[in-house]
Amino acid sequence: MTPAPLVLLDLDGTLTDSYPGIAASARVAFTALGMPVPDDAALRRFVGPPLADSFPAFGVPGERVPEAVAAYRGYFREAGMWENSVYAGIPEQLVELRAAGVRLAVATSKPEVFAGPICERFGLAAHLEGVFGAPLDHVPSSKATVVAAALDALRPGGAVLMVGDREHDVHGARAHGVDCLGVAWGYAQPGELAAAGAVDVVADVGGLAAAVLAVLGRASGDDGAVSGSPRPAGAPTTGT
Incomplete structure (x- = not known):
């Protein structure tokens, strides 16, 4: 098989x-740093890349990135991760x-x-x-x-x-x-x-x-057919 x-x-x-929670968390971070908060369209760029890459791309100085990440994570843990669908x-x-x-x-x-x-x-x-x-x-x-x-x-x-x-x-x-x-x-x-x-x-x-x-x-090479046995629904997850 x-x-x-x-x-x-x-x-x-x-x-x-997940944009609502990510955007809200980013707004908290920029506010905590006393920096201008990007608009909604710009904040969509936060979805996907690691935060350590995203904050410098928005002008956060390298030495302040850990501060920005900490502020972001504080809100995200409390509420932002559930502002999602x-x-x-x-x-x-x-x-x-x-x-x-x-x-x-x-x-x-x-x-x-x-x-x-x-x-x-x-x-x-x-x-x-x-x-x-x-x-x-x-x-x-x-x-x-x-x-x-x-x-x-x-x-x-x-x-x-x-x-x-x-x-x-x-x-x-x-x-x-x-x-x-x-x-x-x-x-x-x-x-x-x-x-x-x-x-x-x-x-x-x-x-x-x-x-x-x-x-x-x-x-x-089989025109879309897939063989093999599916894992039963509800099977335990790995890596969490």
Whole structure:
């Protein structure tokens, strides 16, 4: 039997609309530093990259980045992580993929200590074999290191695909020879995913499972059919 394929799913902007809590946490941080608060459109750029990269991109001096991160995390732990929602239709797409024999796990740049509880609270964990995220901010990390941790823990024997909404997902996956399928409902700038090298970009949530199966089918040469046994729903997660 052909080994089941593994799909690594980004969290923010792919499975959940986390912008409200991220933006609120960033506003708290800029206010605490006495710096101008970016507008809503600019704050959307906070979704995806590590905070240690985002704050300098908005003019926070390097020596004040730890202060900004601490203020951000203070609000995020208290309230911001729950100012979040699963995109309509995502659970059904995950069920469809599992029924097709696809293994699923989350691989996110969000710290794992937050990603795991978010997946539990919003009912995503039951569909997943694992939730893999970054360490807290004093430990260097990138999307590539998160993908590496997921691959090391899950040891896939079949095809592997990343699904995400930002260029960081594409680059992090490509560092391990893994293709990335982009999603258009997240936080990417126009053309960002294609320019980064995503194999395709899915226009809406309702097309996610079909697009994933099509890419996996091309990789295996079987026109979208996926073989292998799905993991039972509700199986315990790994890495949280």
